[in-house]
Amino acid sequence: MAELPSGLLEACVVVGASSEKLRDVYQNKSSELPLLEAEVLQIHAPPFVSKETNSSQVIAPAFSRVQKRRSFIKKKKRDRSTDTLPNGDSMTRPEGSSTTEDISVPKDLDLIALPQLCFPGGLQLAGEQRDDSYHYLVFTDLFGNRTHGVVVQYYRAVQSFHESLVQNGGRPKTRLLLVQLRTSRQGDFEETVKEFSAKLSLVPLPPPGSLHVSFSLRPLQVLLPSREDPDGPLVDMDLHLPLLCFSHTALLQVLSCLLQEQRMVFFSSDWSKLTLIAESLLLYLQPLSWQQPYVPVLARGMLDFLMAPTAFLMGCHISHLEDVAAETEDLILVNIDDGMVQSSWSDAVDLPSIPAAAAESFLSRAECLQIHHDLDSCHTGAATDVNAARSQRRDWQRRLNTQIQNIALELVVNTFSGVQDFLNHEHRVFNSEEFLRTREPADQMFYKKVLETHIFHSFLRDRLNRKLDAFSRMEQKTLSLSHRSRAMTESPRHPPLPKGTRSDFRTHTGPNPKLSKRLGASLPNLDQPLNDAMASLVLNRRRPQSVRRMTPDAGLKSPPKVVRVFRLPEFPPPLSYHYVKNYYSDMAAALGKALNATPPDEPALLARYHYLRGLVNAVSNRHLDALEDFQSLYKTDAEIFPSQMVKSLVDSMPNVERIQAEKRPEIKGLISRVIRDQEREREGQENRSEEAAVKHFQLPKKYLHLEEFVKCVQESGIVKDQGTILRLFDALTVGHQKQVGPDLFKDFYTIWKETEAEAQEVCLPASVLERIETGECVFKLSSSVKTSHGVGKIAMTQRRLFLLTDGRPGYVEVARYRDLEEVKVSSAPFLLLKIPSLKLRVKGKKETFEANLKNRD
Numbered sequence: 141m142a143e144l145p146s147g148l149l150e151a152c153v154v155v156g157a158s159s160e161k162l163r164d165v166y167q168n169k170s171s172e173l174p175l176l177e178a179e180v181l182q183i184h185a186p187p188f189v190s191k192e193t194n195s196s197q198v199i200a201p202a203f204s205r206v207q208k209r210r211s212f213i214k215k216k217k218r219d220r221s222t223d224t225l226p227n228g229d230s231m232t233r234p235e236g237s238s239t240t241e242d243i244s245v246p247k248d249l250d251l252i253a254l255p256q257l258c259f260p261g262g263l264q265l266a267g268e269q270r271d272d273s274y275h276y277l278v279f280t281d282l283f284g285n286r287t288h289g290v291v292v293q294y295y296r297a298v299q300s301f302h303e304s305l306v307q308n309g310g311r312p313k314t315r316l317l318l319v320q321l322r323t324s325r326q327g328d329f330e331e332t333v334k335e336f337s338a339k340l341s342l343v344p345l346p347p348p349g350s351l352h353v354s355f356s357l358r359p360l361q362v363l364l365p366s367r368e369d370p371d372g373p374l375v376d377m378d379l380h381l382p383l384l385c386f387s388h389t390a391l392l393q394v395l396s397c398l399l400q401e402q403r404m405v406f407f408s409s410d411w412s413k414l415t416l417i418a419e420s421l422l423l424y425l426q427p428l429s430w431q432q433p434y435v436p437v438l439a440r441g442m443l444d445f446l447m448a449p450t451a452f453l454m455g456c457h458i459s460h461l462e463d464v465a466a467e468t469e470d471l472i473l474v475n476i477d478d479g480m481v482q483s484s485w486s487d488a489v490d491l492p493s494i495p496a497a498a499a500e501s502f503l504s505r506a507e508c509l510q511i512h513h514d515l516d517s518c519h520t521g522a523a524t525d526v527n528a529a530r531s532q533r534r535d536w537q538r539r540l541n542t543q544i545q546n547i548a549l550e551l552v553v554n555t556f557s558g559v560q561d562f563l564n565h566e567h568r569v570f571n572s573e574e575f576l577r578t579r580e581p582a583d584q585m586f587y588k589k590v591l592e593t594h595i596f597h598s599f600l601r602d603r604l605n606r607k608l609d610a611f612s613r614m615e616q617k618t619l620s621l622s623h624r625s626r627a628m629t630e631s632p633r634h635p636p637l638p639k640g641t642r643s644d645f646r647t648h649t650g651p652n653p654k655l656s657k658r659l660g661a662s663l664p665n666l667d668q669p670l671n672d673a674m675a676s677l678v679l680n681r682r683r684p685q686s687v688r689r690m691t692p693d694a695g696l697k698s699p700p701k702v703v704r705v706f707r708l709p710e711f712p713p714p715l716s717y718h719y720v721k722n723y724y725s726d727m728a729a730a731l732g733k734a735l736n737a738t739p740p741d742e743p744a745l746l747a748r749y750h751y752l753r754g755l756v757n758a759v760s761n762r763h764l765d766a767l768e769d770f771q772s773l774y775k776t777d778a779e780i781f782p783s784q785m786v787k788s789l790v791d792s793m794p795n796v797e798r799i800q801a802e803k804r805p806e807i808k809g810l811i812s813r814v815i816r817d818q819e820r821e822r823e824g825q826e827n828r829s830e831e832a833a834v835k836h837f838q839l840p841k842k843y844l845h846l847e848e849f850v851k852c853v854q855e856s857g858i859v860k861d862q863g864t865i866l867r868l869f870d871a872l873t874v875g876h877q878k879q880v881g882p883d884l885f886k887d888f889y890t891i892w893k894e895t896e897a898e899a900q901e902v903c904l905p906a907s908v909l910e911r912i913e914t915g916e917c918v919f920k921l922s923s924s925v926k927t928s929h930g931v932g933k934i935a936m937t938q939r940r941l942f943l944l945t946d947g948r949p950g951y952v953e954v955a956r957y958r959d960l961e962e963v964k965v966s967s968a969p970f971l972l973l974k975i976p977s978l979k980l981r982v983k984g985k986k987e988t989f990e991a992n993l994k995n996r997d
Contacts, residue, residue: 414455
């Protein structure tokens with residue numbers, strides 16, 4: 141029986157005091173109980189059964205020597221074949237067996253640090269029974285992938301015997317197990333833990349969506365929720381815990397420090413709070429992802445980690461707070477127990493705050509949350525059934541989590557909305573200087589710090605890769621709402637710059653006053669397709685409206701989502717190969733019935749059932765049936781298609797199955813698709829470095845030839861069309877060598893930005909808005925000039941030129957770009973002078989439109 145590709149349990153490890161150390165303590169009869177060093181006592185990891193397992197054996201060995209995993213060598217130095225524990229239990233070692241046992245463990249499990257993390261305060265013996273306690277661990281590999289573990293500490297009445305159970309991959313209800321372990325003899329202990337672990341290893345994790353999985357650990361029914369977002373993490377925790385620990389203002393302060401990637405240490409007297417609070421806060425920042433070292437629980441012997449010079453997020457016991465503050469510098473200290481945030485050098489945190497508009501929206505929304513279950517549910521009657529009570533509490537928590545995630549996501553969107561306006565996707569450039577100038581002066585220091593972080597770089601990379609995540613979806617929704625709300629009242633145009641922006645540009649770059657300002661007029665990209673123009677329009681919107689101004693209770697009541705639950709069969713009593721095989725057969729049959737009972741108009745639900753049945757068929761070595769189930773996902777919901785799992789199945793198929801697959805057209809097509817994808821992946825490996833790159837636009841520092849000039853203009857966002865850029869290059873190099881100097885380019889760029897800022901200040905009257913199309917915005921606006929249709933300002937959008945007449949504002953259509961037949965610059969007599977004149981010949985119009993190019997002001 142193969143290992144479940146996506147199962148609940150990865151490993152179960154027993155950590156505690158060795159029998160030798162316990163025997164020594166018992167024999168010494170000391171009045172003071174010493175602090176012992178914890179050791180790894182047992183390791184249980186799937187697969188737990190194999191085809192060769194003896195049918196008379198209740199359960200197969202917990203670890204297989206043929207697994208391709210690194211080994212942990214546990215040396216046992218014993219002088220006799222039988223070890224006696226203080227309570228009289230004996231542990232017999234077979235005669236002639238080796239004193240060194242080769243134990244195969246999961247590849248991502250660090251057995252060296254694990255004992256310390258299970259007992260971060262040390263393994264303390266006790267002379268009386270104490271309550272069980274839980275805390276949570278997070279292991280991060282070199283690629284940033286995280287594995288979560290649950291640590292259960294319990295006291296067993298074997299004189300002073302203290303052990304700990306570590307369980308990866310979920311939060312099972314281990315109290316049922318602990319009842320058995322406290323009363324079991326040492327000889328039964330290992331089999332009890334092993335059987336519990338083996339049951340959990342049979343549980344498949346549900347795919348993202350609205351299908352949950354439940355299983356029975358009598359008398360409890362355990363529910364495994366699924367991820368709502370395929371790209372997001374599973375949220376199976378109480379996200380309102382930070383709101384119970386911190387004031388809303390302090391919470392925003394902590395989030396601001398995280399966004400600025402400070403060196404942060406959380407403190408609490410309760411080990412469990414450290415990971416729960418840290419995990420919740422990182423979920424608040426989704427889809428932004430923490431990129432720095434992350435160790436939410438530090439054991440007492442690991443405090444030297446806090447001397448690391450890089451940014452990090454770590455957690456310590458509250459008893460170390462004063463020592464850490466005295467011995468370290470530049471740390472942000474977060475006291476979870478008191479809800480306080482301070483720095484190691486002062487009681488205050490001298491760091492920029494989250495932008496005021498985004499913070500205000502967050503505060504108003506958070507005030508309306510009902511985060512106390514008893515108050516929110518006092519109108520309902522108490523459930524008499526324990527499973528019903530747990531279900532009610534779970535439904536309440538799920539609704540509250542959704543509300544909190546929406547509020548936190550709005551905070552992130554309001555903080556970083558508008559970043560898209562300064563991205564050049566073709567050249568993968570972010571114009572950070574221009575982005576900063578559009579921020580409010582009081583917020584610029586915050587953004588300067590955030591723009592230098594890894595977390596923001598990763599966020600930019602996802603924007604440039606056009607990742608459709610929760611941020612993108614909410615930003616699009618915000619755009620559509622704000623666009624509809626101001627369509628009848630405001631002039632659509634480029635995002636306005638803060639007051640004083642034009643003078644800021646001049647101060648920053650110092651343009652040559654002798655350079656004609658006409659050179660700064662942004663040139664239209666006449667060859668740009670309509671679709672590109674619309675895409676550009678979507679990205680260019682008015683930034684102040686991007687912050688969602690909502691009534692206090694708006695958006696808190698999310699519509700209920702229909703959730704289905706698939707109940708797994710009862711676990712087989714003897715966990716041998718034959719019974720486990722029948723268990724998976726029963727599960728596949730139950731999924732088949734669920735598929736037959738699901739109507740065709742629910743493709744998302746059909747896809748989840750096919751996914752689960754594909755997992756079961758894969759672990760049962762029915763590879764062709766598994767591939768057929770996964771092939772069905774293309775018809776129902778391709779977003780949850782497990783590409784890596786399917787590739788592994790295809791690569792491991794023997795020739796006999798390959799021949800059989802050729803006779804089944806859908807599987808044959810799937811295999812061909814997988815092979816093509818693998819070839820494309822190999823071909824595209826060299827492009828991955830480009831997908832990860834993010835460049836920041838900088839003004840040139842050397843002379844530019846034509847090819848370099850084209851690239852620089854395109855990266856700056858001035859214009860995209862190469863023909864237009866070539867004409868601009870010719871205009872800037874008249875009478876000179878065919879190259880543009882850095883000072884000239886800086887002056888041109890500055891004047892272009894000044895002219896753009898002027899155009900953004902135009903406010904079109906309602907009579908004009910009625911004439912142009914929805915979403916059309918003004919790119920440039922001239923000064924008042926004399927034209928053949930009267931005196932006014934020529935406005936340019938992405939589709940047309942029109943005249944805003946002076947005096948009583950009016951609209952005169954000049955031309956749509958597609959109707960232009962001739963554009964000519966000539967001269968017109970004015971008294972004894974001749975001034976430049978622009979003449980346009982428009983298709984379908986007899987008269988030529990003419991405008992003087994000399995400003996009247």
